[in-house]
Amino acid sequence: MSLAPAADSAETAMAKVSLCSMPLVLAIILLSATHSEQHQSSQAQTLLRIVRFLNFPTVLNSWNNYKDLCNFEANSSLAVVCYEENITQLHIIGEKDAPLLPRNFSIDSFITTLVKLPSLKVLTLVSLGLWGPLPGKIARLSSLEILNLTSNFLYGAIPLELSSLTTLQTLILDDNMFSGPLPDLLSSLPVLAVLSLKKNLFNSSLPISLSDLENLRVLGLSHNHFYGEVPDFSRLTNLQVLELENNDFGPQFPKLGKKLVTLVLSKNKFRSAIPAEISSYYQLERLDVSSNMFVGPFPASLLSLPSMTYLNFSGNKFTGMLFENMSCNAELKAVDLSSNLLTGSLPKCLLSDSKDRVVLYARNCLDTRNQNQHPFPFCRNEALAVGIIPERSKQKQASKAALALGLIGAICGGVVLVGLIYFIHRRMNTNKTMKKSPPRSITENASSGYTSKLLSDARYVSQTMKMGALGLPGYRTFSFEELEEATQNFDTCTFMGEGSHGQMYRGQLKDGSFVAIRCLKIKGSHSTQNFMHHIELIMKLRHRHLVSALGHCFECYLDDSSVSRIFLVFEYVPNGTLRSWISEGRRRRSLTWTQRIAAAIGIGKGIQFLHTGIIPGIYSNNLKITDILLDQNLVAKISSYNLPILEESMEQGGQGVSSGGSLTSSGGSRMKHDDRTDVHNFGVILLEMIKGRPVKSETQVEVLEDQLEVALTADEAARRSMVDPLVRQTCLDQSLKTLMEICVRCLCKDPADRPSIEDVLWNLQYAEQVQDAWQGGESQSSEGSPVSPSIPSRLTY
Numbered sequence: 001m002s003l004a005p006a007a008d009s010a011e012t013a014m015a016k017v018s019l020c021s022m023p024l025v026l027a028i029i030l031l032s033a034t035h036s037e038q039h040q041s042s043q044a045q046t047l048l049r050i051v052r053f054l055n056f057p058t059v060l061n062s063w064n065n066y067k068d069l070c071n072f073e074a075n076s077s078l079a080v081v082c083y084e085e086n087i088t089q090l091h092i093i094g095e096k097d098a099p100l101l102p103r104n105f106s107i108d109s110f111i112t113t114l115v116k117l118p119s120l121k122v123l124t125l126v127s128l129g130l131w132g133p134l135p136g137k138i139a140r141l142s143s144l145e146i147l148n149l150t151s152n153f154l155y156g157a158i159p160l161e162l163s164s165l166t167t168l169q170t171l172i173l174d175d176n177m178f179s180g181p182l183p184d185l186l187s188s189l190p191v192l193a194v195l196s197l198k199k200n201l202f203n204s205s206l207p208i209s210l211s212d213l214e215n216l217r218v219l220g221l222s223h224n225h226f227y228g229e230v231p232d233f234s235r236l237t238n239l240q241v242l243e244l245e246n247n248d249f250g251p252q253f254p255k256l257g258k259k260l261v262t263l264v265l266s267k268n269k270f271r272s273a274i275p276a277e278i279s280s281y282y283q284l285e286r287l288d289v290s291s292n293m294f295v296g297p298f299p300a301s302l303l304s305l306p307s308m309t310y311l312n313f314s315g316n317k318f319t320g321m322l323f324e325n326m327s328c329n330a331e332l333k334a335v336d337l338s339s340n341l342l343t344g345s346l347p348k349c350l351l352s353d354s355k356d357r358v359v360l361y362a363r364n365c366l367d368t369r370n371q372n373q374h375p376f377p378f379c380r381n382e383a384l385a386v387g388i389i390p391e392r393s394k395q396k397q398a399s400k401a402a403l404a405l406g407l408i409g410a411i412c413g414g415v416v417l418v419g420l421i422y423f424i425h426r427r428m429n430t431n432k433t434m435k436k437s438p439p440r441s442i443t444e445n446a447s448s449g450y451t452s453k454l455l456s457d458a459r460y461v462s463q464t465m466k467m468g469a470l471g472l473p474g475y476r477t478f479s480f481e482e483l484e485e486a487t488q489n490f491d492t493c494t495f496m497g498e499g500s501h502g503q504m505y506r507g508q509l510k511d512g513s514f515v516a517i518r519c520l521k522i523k524g525s526h527s528t529q530n531f532m533h534h535i536e537l538i539m540k541l542r543h544r545h546l547v548s549a550l551g552h553c554f555e556c557y558l559d560d561s562s563v564s565r566i567f568l569v570f571e572y573v574p575n576g577t578l579r580s581w582i583s584e585g586r587r588r589r590s591l592t593w594t595q596r597i598a599a600a601i602g603i604g605k606g607i608q609f610l611h612t613g614i615i616p617g618i619y620s621n622n623l624k625i626t627d628i629l630l631d632q633n634l635v636a637k638i639s640s641y642n643l644p645i646l647e648e649s650m651e652q653g654g655q656g657v658s659s660g661g662s663l664t665s666s667g668g669s670r671m672k673h674d675d676r677t678d679v680h681n682f683g684v685i686l687l688e689m690i691k692g693r694p695v696k697s698e699t700q701v702e703v704l705e706d707q708l709e710v711a712l713t714a715d716e717a718a719r720r721s722m723v724d725p726l727v728r729q730t731c732l733d734q735s736l737k738t739l740m741e742i743c744v745r746c747l748c749k750d751p752a753d754r755p756s757i758e759d760v761l762w763n764l765q766y767a768e769q770v771q772d773a774w775q776g777g778e779s780q781s782s783e784g785s786p787v788s789p790s791i792p793s794r795l796t797y
């Protein structure tokens with residue numbers, strides 16, 4: 001009896017307790033709910049920002065439900081995986097050949113955003129146009145197990161910080177532009193099982209510490225510029241896939257564990273024999289040692305290894321006799337023995353009727369009539385020669401150097417400076433009768449008293465315009481006597497040519513420097529003041545990529561002080577027109593691919609300066625390849641450009657209106673796409689630089705543009721066929737493609753579709769960068785390879 005009330009009270013006590021704690025529990029539940037909601041929405045925001053960084057790739061177009069991102073339906077190109085509300089996996093795979101993200105993309109800010117998903121274990125960002133050096137802070141994703149950044153444009157070294165990712169199992173950076181050495185620290189990743197760095201620009205030997213990666217199963221280093229001996233991998237007992245294709249490894253066959261399944265050593269510099277123990281690699285399925293300089297007996301026992309399906313021995317110096325009674329694995333799908341020094345008869349087991357087996361054995365000395373065999377003595381003699389194959393690399397390099405010297409040394413006269421001040425002359429060129437009184441020359445102070453409103457608006461934008469940076473003397477007035485002396489009284493031997501805009505003389509000043517002097521006869525009656533606006537503007541048009549004026553001299557009539565002649569003194573640009581280096585004077589001199597890109601960048605910068613370096617900008621310059629001159633360092637300079645301001649001021653001058661007041665308006669009145677006519681002309685110049693043939697008519701431009709467009713979407717061979725044969729072998733496809741693409745865009749019919757000059761420059765500089773990076777490693781690798789160094793076809797833009 002006494003128990004019941006006790007139990008009752010216990011019950012009520014419990015009820016009380018739970019009642020009391022109810023709000024607390026509720027609060028906890030609510031709190032955690034809002035916390036989780038907040039957490040989700042902050043992750044959603046991070047994702048949204050990632051999408052924005054990626055410039056809204058089409059794969060993410062229909063992805064706008066960020067609320068329920070953890071229950072998002074995945075497919076092969078997009079997946080988000082959560083574990084207890086935290087995003088642990090993110091896969092975004094863009095379209096093949098995705099272009100670079102725009103210039104304002106910052107890999108640093110992108111990664112900073114990405115690391116706000118700290119639970120990420122798997123991160124796949126493929127074909128998204130990411131560019132820039134991979135920031136070390138990606139290591140803040142400390143749970144990362146799989147990182148796959150295939151097919152982007154990441155460059156620079158692999159950040160050392162990655163070595164702190166102790167849980168990293170898979171690192172895939174294929175098809176980027178990474179370079180430099182492999183960090184030693186990679187070997188401190190204890191569980192790394194897959195390391196794939198194919199199709200990059202790594203140029204180093206492999207760190208010995210790689211052989212400490214005991215868990216390594218897959219090592220892919222193909223298509224780089226790695227060189228030297230492969231470290232001793234015999235301790236890597238888990239290694240199953242080793243792909244070293246297309247590097248400069250060698251000369252010794254690598255030491256490997258016996259569990260190998262795939263071994264690809266093709267296109268390297270291996271020169272040893274194949275060790276006998278390879279016959280005990282019983283799991284080996286795929287062996288490709290093609291295109292090396294392997295010597296010694298052909299290890300025929302490989303044909304009968306139990307797992308073997310693919311054997312490629314082609315393009316080596318394997319010797320030995322084959323017998324009909326040799327045995328081979330029935331599963332063999334492909335055997336390529338071509339281009340070796342094998343004799344005897346082909347094993348019968350290879351000659352099965354099976355359609356799904358490929359057997360190639362051309363260019364040996366086998367006693368068969370099939371597949372183009374050499375006579376027996378060929379193999380014997382070649383075999384005797386094995387081991388004393390002469391080193392050809394030194395010779396090759398020497399002749400390259402000689403070529404380069406010849407190119408630089410080939411200085412040619414015959415310079416034509418196309419009229420900078422065409423416009424002045426055009427205005428002057430009326431048929432008014434000349435005054436007969438004898439002229440005299442005067443000098444005046446160019447910089448005082450003539451500053452119009454216009455000129456006060458004209459200002460320097462570019463630092464490089466500063467005089468010192470150009471290595472040019474300051475602008476000044478010349479005396480007539482000085483010019484007479486420089487040209488030996490305008491002797492015919494200094495005469496360079498005459499255009500519709502006046503005569504041109506070459507002169508040598510007292511200090512020894514050469515100048516080009518243009519002489520303009522002035523018709524009509526104009527005071528020096530009328531010209532000071534032009535002169536002051538010309539003074540300011542100084543840029544590395546413009547032929548700059550150094551000074552002027554007025555010659556005036558005595559009676560009324562009106563101007564009879566103007567002499568404009570320009571820097572002398574000694575190396576002729578760009579056309580003479582591209583499509584004329586063939587075989588004697590021609591710019592290399594790299595020099596062509598550099599020249600194109602120079603022209604682009606010159607145009608950019610004309611458009612934006614002064615205010616108002618100078619547009620519609622009617623640029624032609626013959627107006628581009630090259631200096632002694634093959635720096636491109638624009639020698640003819642348009643000054644509508646001057647033209648306008650001349651009209652006003654002619655009407656006797658004081659020039660000054662209304663000139664500033666000319667900037668505002670320019671047409672909407674004025675700047676794009678220069679871009680079009682630039683496209684025509686670029687076309688000629690790619691083709692290496694003179695492009696002289698508009699129809700020619702159209703035809704070639706169509707061809708370029710077709711080639712762009714076709715394969716590398718098609719693109720290469722479009723290029724000047726003189727540079728065809730040396731241009732990287734990626735840089736070629738970039739140039740072709742920008743060229744096509746420049747030539748668009750609708751000016752609005754043409755790129756801005758900034759865009760053009762950005763692309764050209766990108767092309768230069770990839771070409772440079774590639775050549776930087778290439779010079780390393782051109783040594784005595786049996787095949788011509790193949791050009792990586794990667795990096796499609």
Ligand SMILES: *[C@@H]1O[C@H](CO)[C@@H](O)[C@H](O)[C@H]1NC(C)=O
Nearest residue numbers: 052053055102103104105106
């Ligand atoms: C980059 O510039 C484009 C316009 O050119 C703009 O739409 C985009 O939002 C910018 N992206 C970033 C990350 O600033």
Ligand SMILES: *[C@@H]1O[C@H](CO)[C@@H](O)[C@H](O)[C@H]1NC(C)=O
Nearest residue numbers: 059060061062063075077078
């Ligand atoms: C995957 O899903 C996204 C978003 O739902 C969609 O935009 C994309 O086209 C899909 N991709 C494929 C290959 O189905």
Ligand SMILES: *[C@@H]1O[C@H](CO)[C@@H](O)[C@H](O)[C@H]1NC(C)=O
Nearest residue numbers: 039083084085086087118119
């Ligand atoms: C989810 O992320 C939050 C915040 O980063 C963290 O505190 C929590 O431990 C994570 N939960 C799991 C299950 O990983």
Ligand SMILES: *[C@@H]1O[C@H](CO)[C@@H](O)[C@H](O)[C@H]1NC(C)=O
Nearest residue numbers: 093124126146148150170172
């Ligand atoms: C990495 O991405 C590439 C390209 O989509 C894919 O082929 C490869 O299987 C991926 N590797 C891993 C381990 O996810």
Ligand SMILES: *[C@@H]1O[C@H](CO)[C@@H](O)[C@H](O)[C@H]1NC(C)=O
Nearest residue numbers: 266290291312314334336358
């Ligand atoms: C063997 O390798 C060479 C290049 O190294 C290649 O051209 C050839 O197609 C390969 N043979 C087979 C059967 O794959």
Ligand SMILES: *[C@@H]1O[C@H](CO)[C@@H](O)[C@H](O)[C@H]1NC(C)=O
Nearest residue numbers: 322323324325326327344345
């Ligand atoms: C194969 O034939 C050659 C000569 O025809 C002979 O010397 C060799 O012993 C034979 N090998 C086998 C395994 O029968």
Ligand SMILES: *[C@@H]1O[C@H](CO)[C@@H](O)[C@H](O)[C@H]1NC(C)=O
Nearest residue numbers: 180203204772773776777780
């Ligand atoms: C690797 O390439 C870079 C850039 O092309 C170059 O500066 C560097 O000297 C090269 N390093 C080696 C070891 O070849």
